[in-house]
Amino acid sequence: MNTSEFIVRRILLLIPVMIGVTVFTFAIAQIIPADPAAILCGERCGLVDPVTGKTMLELQRERLGLDEPVIEQFRLYLINLAEGDWGESTTYNRPTSDVVRDAAPVTLEMALFALLMAYPIGITLGILSAVWQDQVFDHISRFLAIAFVSLPIFWLAMMLQLVFGTGTDVGGICDPIFGTEGGCFPIYGRHDAALTYPDRSSSLCDTAITGIACYPSWYPSGGTGFHLVDSWFVTDEALDNINPEYASNYKLFDDTLVHLILPSFTLGIASAGSLLRYMRASLLEVMNEDYVRTARAKGLSESRVIIVHACRNALVPILTILGFSIGGAIGGAVLTESIFAFYGMGNVAVDAIINLDYSVLMGVTLITAIIFLMSNLIVDILYGVVDPRVRLE
Amino acid sequence: MDSKLRALLMCTLMIASALAGCLGGDDDGDDVVEILGCTYADANNYNAEATKDDGSCEYDPGFEPVDGCTNPAATNYNSAATRDDGSCTMPDTVMGCMDEAANNFNSAAEEDDGSCDYGMAQGDIMAAYAAGDMAFSDAWYNLSVSRKCRDLGTNNPCEMTQMTIGEADTHDPADAYDSASGDVISNVFDTLYRYEGDGDGGSIIVPRLATGHTVSEDGLTYTFTLRDDVYFSNGDHMTSTDAVYSWCRVIGMGAPSSGVNWILTQSFDCNDADGNHDDMGGESLSVIDDYSFSVTISAPSAAFVATIAYTVGSVINSQLCEANRVIETDANGTVTSDDYCHEWMDEAQVGAGTNAYMVAQWARGTRLVMEPNWMYWENADFNLNRVVVDLVEETQTRVLALQDGEVDRAYIPSAQKTEFCNNMEDLPNAEGKDGFRCTYRQTYSVVNVPYNFAPKNDMADGTSDYVLNHDCNGNGTNDCNVLSLSAVRQALSYTLDYDTIHTESYKNELMPIYGPIPTGFPYDDTQYEVFTYDLAYAEDILDAAGFIRQYECASLTQTGAPTVVAEADRDGTECRLPNELRILTNTGNDQRIAVAQLWGPALESIGIANDNADQPWATVIDNYIYGKWDLWVIGWGPDYLDPDNYWSPFAGSADIGGDAYHGYFENDELDAILLDARTEQDSDARALLYADAYDLWVTSPTMALLGQYAGVGVGSDHMCPPSYDAIGGDYFFNWDKLAKVSGSYVGEC
Structure with a gap:
């Protein structure tokens, strides 16, 4: 067996493993003695929709497909998964694949x-x-x-x-040593608050709104999500539109x-x-x-x-x-x-x-x-x- | 030694003298030769080698120079002079525009002469745009130049960064029911009316897109007139068609995720009779002209204006929505799916709304960036050119960031407020530490304990059924639950140690509340204190109702079937009620758990067995859904600013759209009063109805009301908030941030 055969074989092995993982996770989800629809509507579950006459709980269960038998739910999930549809997140109200x-x-x-x-x-x-x-x-x-x-x-x-x-007033040590203000490193987030990072969530990357494509045509639309990489491929037009403090690839990367x-x-x-x-x-x-x-x-x-x-x-x-x-x-x-x-x-x-x-x-x-x-x-x-x-x- | 020193000194002096002779310049000037000639380059006979002008310059006729002062800043400036003769006399101070933010800032200016240019006036730009004399892009640019925040400082005074813990579910007002979504939507979209603080801790409804409204005599038809100067952020003019479209869209779409549409559907329908989704308005809503429309509601409602002030009543751009609406049809042309432009609206795209801000970036789970909608109609400049909302779940990170000044605002939970406030143990007298402001204020969130009139439980045979443990009909068989009896519920309402709950369980972050309407809400003065902590009185009520101490407490279960102790054997420790009451609290909510732990022993002391163990939230919800609870320590926040939003769910039956907790309470007399109050347009008459409702309710309470949240708000003292309002949105247009210059803040809030 040569290297390429080995790699292909290992990748093919992913399929049964994935099915196993899916079955296992789905089974665990079913065992949990709680109702996701009830979680969604919370204490308002009892409110009745004046149009349909159904409670919020019933409407949520219908929307999530929880009124179907478990086997049917799993069958639909697998079919959708095979078609690239990972389902809809109830937490984020958007496709799971996007999340x-x-x-x-x-x-x-x-x-x-x-x-x-x-x-x-x-x-x-x-x-x-x-x-x-x-x-x-x-x-x-x-x-x-x-x-x-x-x-x-x-x-x-x-x-x-x-x-x-x-x-130093909060407890940091950097300012007197390195002449910084407010410490050496930011304490949270992926980017400075003054920066609207040109990713897919930024309206400056929307050609319909600003006329700007933030990445070259050959690059994945909206970037890869790996900002250390993406920062090098942002177009000059996009950089023109963000805070001048970050208007260079180097500074974005930095x-x-x-x-x-x-x-x-x-x-x-x-x-x-x-x-x-x-x-x-x-x-x-x-x-x-x-x-x-x-x-x-x-x-x-x-x-x-x-x-x-x-x-x-x-x-x-x-x-x-x-x-x-x-x-x-x-x-x-x-x-x-x-x-x-x-x-x-x-x-x-x-x-x-x-x-x-x-x-x-x-x-x-x-x-x-x-x-x-x-x-x-x-x-x-x-x-x-x-x-x-x-x-x- | 001395001789050596003297010799060294002499040598030094000799060398220095010699060098002085060599290096010294010849300054007598004997050798300098001046070359006379014309030294002005513009002359015909200019001599480049001349070092001194001899007055021989010659010019073409008409091009002779005029000598004088050519510096406009000089006091003797000669506008006719073409050649500076060095005579300029400068004023003591340099005049000019000294505002760095102005378009004509003069860095050399020493005194402001009032000449600063800040662009065209907002009104002039909008008038030109409305008349078609200015293109949208020009108007947008001119407005941005004119209205932008111009404060300068080391702390980005035109930018606000805040940390929060909850992210918006959506930015589409038609399907948003969470407060985080509401905070974004209330800055991007506008409603006809909205809630604002009254400056005294209470709330009022103020007009926004509407200039006013009239109500027909039968109370059914509302006619609204709208402002004529409102534009969406893409420059589209807002008209009454947009308002009608927006409301009908809510009803047509049906708020599949949140169910928030009920706030509008309780009042009117859009009668989309043919199902083609085009006849927005139907019979209920009518566009009268560009700036007025009417809506006919199904029943008179004093709360109607309050309901449309909720974000679900926001006006969206109907043209853009239609352009981005995805409708799928089958082969017969029947509509199979319609997203009502939700996918587009979900991110509140540019042009969607008319309010002060637009969403520039929404990195879900991480960050929301808002920037001004320069077309915003309110006649004032922006204090903030950028608002950043960062989602940070970790409390300590938020605390550090606020302390370090990395953010301007942050959600700080009670336990961490001592980092910013002194006197937290002595509320409401908390004071901000250096750099922070701590303000004690009420909210409209109520902590309540609904009583379940018809509780269920898992029965011995594996089924779930009602717990019937009392003979209400007197026919010899148990046909009801003891909680359906007024006396039992009244007694329970006297067993709660309200003061201790306020001061200990909630650490003074709970204020007394006497009835369903919280303090600060309209008609809050129709209630008075009735229920106090009085165990003896509670026992008297139970005794009088026949619930004497007779059951062996150890025999009690949640489903009943108790052992009755023979009268002769009773020693006064027996239980009064035939089953154990389940007090529902959720794990993780320490305050509610503390209430249950305080209440449990009190109930036991008067002979009411109970189970006050907390359970995971998912289990709590599950038990609630299936009715497997007796008493539930829970909270309620209002949807809209009207007392009906408390009275109906708290005390009205399901017949009038109440009974929010599925407690199955039923009181026809109270229902009738609440219905009258809901429809009564006269405020005095309405107040009397709520007073009557209260008097009736206390004789047969549907729940215990523990209190009204009143926490300490923590903020940096360089952030200037608008008048506090416990129900409205967080309107960024009304915030201001003080500039930090040379290490200190300029001005004060």
């Missing part, structure tokens, strides 16, 4: 940026810790690793907001980046702690292998022995963690998104659970499952890259 489309890039961007921060920190400290085993640096690193993993996300996030995101730092650090720090420990342990194990001894015997410098020979092999278990890290980051994003006001999948999922919005709940579950599977597929492919012994052929 998920908007939320997924927010979480993914933050999670990927968090891993981008976590991996260099974790791996570098892990390597140095292993190299200087049982020395002061090693002790400090191991303490940090425990601290990183143990710190509650909500506490860390709030401390970061307070210390790095506020002025604004997105600055807003990502605290949440991503919060989200990534636990992964960094784990990676540090894994990397240290893995490297220490590898350093005792025969091929490392051989490399040293050949007269190679210690740095070359560690970086070229030992680290590459030590990275294999680290790759295994990558797949789980992405999933973990998405899971951990719930608290981070809430505190930093990022409206990603975590927040959407929580809202969906609270409001018994089955459609969104299943949409988020499906997307999360796909991300998990895809990230593990990538990890499997990367195995082959890192370790020549694990070729697919």
Whole structure:
């Protein structure tokens, strides 16, 4: 089996997994002893519509299709799903596919940026810790690793907001050190309040209203939702129409980046702690292998022995963690998104659970499952890259 | 040492003297040679090498220079001079426009001479646009130049950022029933009338798009006259056709998500008889001319104007709606679906409304940006050129952002108000900490406990059925529930420790309320205090009604069938009612739970067994829907500014469109009074009817009324709010923000 066959096979495997996830989620939604229609109309459920003579509850049940038998509901859901119709969110009153489309890039961007921060920190400290085993640096690193993993996300996030995101009168430390005003980093949101970001929700991107298309014709209409990427492709005409303070690709990118730092650090720090420990342990194990001894015997410098020979092999278990890290980051994003006001999948999922919005709940579950599977597929492919012994052929 | 020092000093002096001789300039001028000639470049015989003018310049006839002062700012400015002769005398101060925001700002000006130009007057622009002398784009630009906020400061004084926790469901007024949607809609769309604060904590109804109305003698036909100077944000002129279209659209669309259409459908129908959705108006509504229309309602209603002041009565742009309406038909041409332009209206697109702002961005779940509708009809400039509403669920983030000045306004829950206010334990005397304003004020949200006259429960056989535990007919069989008896409900109303509930359970954020109408609402003076915390009196009422202590409390269940203790064996600890009363409260609402925990023991002390355990909201709603509750601690907020919006749902039966909690109460006499009050146009007569209704209601209460919310509003003291109104929208046009210059705020609210 060659690589492409392997990838196709894994992607095809997604189908039964997706069906399984769908059945499972739908079943759980049915088990919950509560009525989503009742949640929607609340204490007004008893009011009678003077035209139809039906109560608000009855009207809502009809609208949601809850008056149909469960099997019929599921059959309709699957048929619609196959046709690309993910259903209508009762929480947001818009198509679930739109809700998920908007939320997924927010979480993914933050999670990927968090891993981008976590991996260099974790791996570098892990390597140095292993190299200087049982020395002061090693002790400090191991303490940090425990601290990183143990710190509650909500506490860390709030401390970061307070210390790095506020002025001295509130408790921040940045202003006297860096000459900033109101802290080094914004404490919430994806963009500065003074900026109307040119995304699909901005009227300045509406050609019918302003005559402006915010992205080039070949680019997805309204952007991808990954603002670090989108900011580079915004058209000059769109930039002419936003706050002059942000009227360049660089400044737009900068604004997105600055807003990502605290949440991503919060989200990534636990992964960094784990990676540090894994990397240290893995490297220490590898350093005792025969091929490392051989490399040293050949007269190679210690740095070359560690970086070229030992680290590459030590990275294999680290790759295994990558797949789980992405999933973990998405899971951990719930608290981070809430505190930093990022409206990603975590927040959407929580809202969906609270409001018994089955459609969104299943949409988020499906997307999360796909991300998990895809990230593990990538990890499997990367195995082959890192370790020549694990070729697919 | 001394000799060495002296030698060094001498050497230094010698070197310095020599260098002074070398470097010194020759300033006697003996060697300078002046070249005489014509030094003016515009002369025919200009000599570029000349260093001193000798008066020999020659010019063509008619082009001779006029010497004088050529600087217009000089006091001796000579407008005829073509060549400056250096004679200018400058005034002590430079005059000019000193307002940086003005179109002709002069940065060199030292004194404002009143010459600042702020563009054309709003009235002139609108008059030119109305006459067709100015294109929309020009009018829009000129209005923006003329009406924009011009304050300058380091705190973006023309921009307001606020943090909230609830997002609008939709921006379409025809299907919006939540307060977050209402806040957006009330800034984008206008109604014929709207609610505003009366400056004294109460609310009034004021005209907006309407200039007035008349009512026919039979109270059925309302004729409205509209302003003739109102334009939508795309420049379309608003007429009565838009108003009729908007109301009929609400009824035709039927508010599928929210059900808010009932506010209009209770009064009139649009009689879309042929189903083609084109005959907006039908028999009920008639366009009389561009600025007047009439509506005939199904029954006289004193509340009608109040109902159309709710956002569901907003006027939208009928032309744009029609242009964006999606109607699907089958092969026979029958309409199979009609979105009534909801998808387009959902985001309140440009041109949709006539009010002061437009939605510039709606990043759902994250941020809403509003910018001025420069065509807005009210004759005043904008204080805010941009309003940003950020959705932030996390309380601590909002607290930090408000403290840090990152936002101007934020929703702060009670527990965190101490971060901004002093004396929170001594309400209503809370005071703002430095930089913040804390204002104690009432709302119209009421905390109430409806009584279920016909509760149900899961029976032993697995079915759900009414709990019949009393013989109301006297025929020997249980045919009703004890809660259907006035005496029992009256007694229950005396078992609530209202003062403790206000001060402890709600930490002084609940004010007394004596009847269905909250303080500040019209006709609130028709009620007086009747129910107090008096357990002994409650027991007397129960005794008198025959509910003596006779049941073994341990035997009580929610469905009844109690064990009666033999009279000789009774020791005064027995229970009075034949079943355990379920007090419904939802998990997470600590205040309601505190009420139940306070009430439970009080009820037990007089022999009423109860279950006051809280339950998840979903379960609470489920129990409510299926009638499986006896007493429910819940809240109610009004829809529109009329007492009928409290009396009918709280005390009217389902027959008159009341009984909001499905408590199955029925009181024909009270219903008749409430119906009369609903239709009575004379305010004095109406007041008497509500007084009569109250006197009757207290003898047979349908619920206990615990109080009326009265919280502390927290705000930054550089934000200047309009007159407080507990029911209307948050009108951004009436807000102002003080500019921060050189570290301090300019002016005061």
